[in-house]
Amino acid sequence: MRSTTFQWQFVTFFRILFASHLLYSGGAYIFFGWVPSAFHNPASPVGHFMVELDKVGLYPLVKYIEFALGLLVFSNRFTPLAAVMELPITIMIAYLNIVVEGSLAARHYYTGIQELVINGMVLLGYGAYYRSMLNMHNQPRWLWEAPESAPSPSAAAAPGNGALPIWLFFLGFMAIVMAASWFMGAPDRRLPPRDWLPPLLSFAVMLGLQRFNREGRS
Template sequence: MISAGDSPWKFLVMWLRLYFAFHYLKSGLYYVIFDFIPDFSKAGAVGPYLLEMTNIGFYPFVKYLEVILGAMLLFNRFVPLALIIMGGITVQIAYLNLIVSPAPRQKFTGTQELLLNGSLLLAYGGYYVNYLRAKAAPYFLWEGFKDRADYR
């Protein structure tokens, strides 16, 4: 069977990774550079939630995190880790946009987040196989680095 790295699908995965990276960078940099916070009064039922996220400082934290995660995807560094962290953001965006406030634009955004993150999680899924153990013994971080075959 052909490996993922030798498959022509690797170019689609690369394109999805770059698209998701630019999507996150655009979203985060609007806040980081221009201090742009959308008008949450027009966000429907989600508005008060987003306003409180801003008031307690969580919204800015997420925006800075989006810049870091987008850069990780763009520069192809720690991509499996970035995708796991993005998964939490994706679930929240999808829930708010598809369940709480399902306007047409929000439906697109929620669906796009789920498809992009889900596709990339599947494309990099081989890195998560070790998490699917029924039983696990303690295994310290430094032992994992020592035992890793592709240590670089």
């Protein structure tokens, strides 16, 4: 009971701390227009990076995402998902602070480490929800399927299990790919190999794996 109480206290502390950082970072920009000092520092490479993000609209988007994730984490709604969604932003902040500008501003250096630790503690505290993601080998499983309902490798390789014939699906998929590549591509880059070759190779490899699994059962 004592260890369970400590676990709840430990994880809840870091969850609220994580939410506070997200709400502060996002809310300061959304409601007051605050940006880091590096934003206005011509000598700061990180400042240049943030200015360019702002020009294309990504910097405000990040701040709104942070604020929304902060609300979810603070209310303990979808916390494991929110922690994973914030992780790429945290890694980018840490890289910019520690690697790019660590020698120029000690405060930024600390900020990057701090964000990594707090985000990491939340991921650790809810780590059981990611356990199945750490399996070395996984079978396909729809989002709405329970873990025990996942098909076995032999069942997945058996013909006729799908509601839609895979050949019919693939032809429809390729038709969409070819049409999108032709009508959405530049006139001098219509139907380049990078659009149609990967799907063809992927389909061929999938058929080869299916045949290998069948032969392995026989």
